[in-house]
Amino acid sequence: MKRAVALLLVIALVLTGVGIAALTVIGRGDTPTDPRSVPTTTPQPGANDAPRPALARFYSQTLSWDWCRGGRLCSTLEVPLDYRRPHGETIELAVLKVPAAEPGSRIGSLVVDPGGPGAPATDYADSAATPGAVFRAPVLDAYDVVGMDPRGTGASAPVDCLSDDELDAYIAQDPDPDTAAEVDTFTGFVDEIGRGCAELSGDLAAHVTTVEAARDMDVLRSTLGESTLTYYGASYGTELGATYADLFPDRVGRLVLDGAVDVALSSREQTLQQAAGFETALRAYVQDCVDDGDCVLGDSLEAGLARVKQLLDDTDAEPLPTSGDRDLAVGNAFYGIVLPLYSADYWPALTAGLKQALGGDGTLLLRFSDLYASRGDDGYPDNSSEAFYAISCLDDPWSIPASEVPANLGDFEEASPTFGDVFAWGLTSCGGIQAESSEPTRDITAAGAAPIVVIGTTRDPATPYAWAQSLADQLESGVLISRDGDGHTGYTEGSDCVDEAVDGFFLDGTVPEDGLSC
Structure with a gap:
């Protein structure tokens, strides 16, 4: 992998x-102006509580949103380069939000990551605005879809290793x-x-781990005003999501890990x-x-x-x-x-x-x-x-x-x-x-977390089905959905059974039956 x-x-x-x-x-280009006002949200109780006092200034920052890409909202998030030294050097991470299509029915923010590792999550969130591309219409009606390029990727302090040639x-x-x-x-x-x-990336080259990206996601959660994280991760994005759940089990909301990686x-x-x-x-x-x-x-x-x-x-x-x-x-x-x-x-x-x-x-x-x-x-x-x-x-x-x-x-x-x-x-x-x-290696179990949905496809080439079975077992609260089919990932890939289970989880909090076979 x-x-x-x-x-x-x-x-x-x-x-x-x-x-x-x-x-x-x-x-990739920003639109210069947009006549609409930028929507605002009220933080949920406890959303801005930092895991330790030295990180409080990052958790309490306010994102400044500007219209971009013809109807999206863009901002930047400041985080420490090294979480062991929160008063030291910082980096800025690119964030893009697609506002909920039906503001009156808005549930909250849904953070996404497409995998790689290395793929820009801002692009993924942008593409998700089209119903069926990533999410179905009812989910897009109810959630702001938010993508943040993980550190070292996209427009988030990108690492450089080779020239184009x-x-x-x-x-x-x-x-x-x-x-x-x-x-x-x-x-x-x-x-x-x-x-x-x-040579080309300097100190940044030592600070683009999945653990640090997961810590960044918790800062993002806080600045979005959410007391828990709702998240959809595909492929490597499942490893990022599982790592987040292990680091912050009490902040786990509705997590879906699709095309799962066996982190063990x-x-x-x-x-x-x-x-x-x-x-x-x-x-x-x-x-x-x-x-x-x-x-x-x-x-x-x-x-x-x-x-x-x-x-x-x-x-x-x-x-x-x-x-x-x-x-x-x-x-x-x-x-x-x-x-x-x-x-x-x-x-x-x-x-x-x-x-x-x-x-x-x-x-x-x-x-x-x-x-x-x-x-x-x-x-x-x-x-x-x-x-x-x-x-x-x-x-x-x-x-x-x-x-x-x-x-x-x-x-x-x-x-x-x-x-x-x-x-x-x-x-x-x-x-x-x-x-x-x-960052030391971790045995990922997410002990104490709310139910986490894991999806595996039987003939997935990139993340074999056995990986989803294993990850669901490793996560203390893992719930497995199996899709019998071809291709990478299972949601919005032609199975109404999978789609309805995931939509029900995101929209109503209905936890699918563990072992659901589609």
Whole structure:
């Protein structure tokens, strides 16, 4: 999970009969004025109580909201760089709010995080304003949806580790190096990105942990005037939410953790299980392609899997031209194939990309890779790829040297014959990190918290279903909802059973039956 593949980057794919026709780009510019008055709320009793006196000035700050992005509200939150030194250096975090569509029925604020780690939560909250994109209309009517870019990401003191050209090369390199030269390149980047984070980001590089981001969320809760936190976290956002619940169990309101991460697994075991998850998703996609008839990959599951693997090998030997000035390298091809596996809705786009690539044109797969890495036409509009590395490796710097990868290949190839070697090499990724966390590791149980809803999808590629089962067990008050289906996360993914359970929890506080199967 923390090595080879980011869990969920905010993407919007517009599909046509031949694949992706356009990308919905979330606006980043502020509107200069808005004639409406900025809505205000009255803090709930105890909302501004700080966990210790030295933090009182952060908990009592008042957010100054301005209209932005054509109807949203934007502000900044001040927090300590280091919570051990609250009187020291501070940083500012970007916050975006989509006001409740029906102010007269407003329940409160619903904080969101899309995962990554590294994806900007402000963009996620912005996109959530469209019914069905993240939440259904009744939830949008009743809640202000609030996203705060976690520290080190988006517009919240973003970490910097590589130049855009270096990041292009880092993503394009062979993620399964099979020559001495490729191994040298791969291990060179392991050192370079770790060194770059420390050199370019300074003290910040040591203070972008999940624990610190969770502490920031409690400051946000306070400044929103909420005595408890209502929260929806997807993918890595479940780890952030579970960490919050463990730190502040008495502040847990209605928490939903969707596409859950098993926070108790070792990095190696997480990576191994995620390799198996993507293999399962790939097999489901290929079988669906074959069943539909006239599949571009062949007329059987095994033939289709072999053709995908051969395409990666061929692209490694010779990158494919595209309609632009960049070729499709093997790293781009891997990420271009992986991204559409996140949702069955994207399978037609993957078919179009594979058909084009098998015909000698890598344009679509490169586009998918760029979407995965949050790359625009002229570079990177956010730092999600660098933040993913900085946060993941600061939380858990465990790694193995390149010399130990061959001994691990057997386990990973058994878990994923198609992608296993990539994930095995990913075990080296944090070997070059130079920053050191000041936060100790935690056994997350959230003892004493109100019920926490955990959602798992049976064929989720990025966060395998077993992870949701495990997290629900680890959380003292965990309540599991299971969705039988494909794709990453379960809410608003086509299951009325899941949607109605989550809506009932957010709107009425009705706790779903533990073990609900949808």
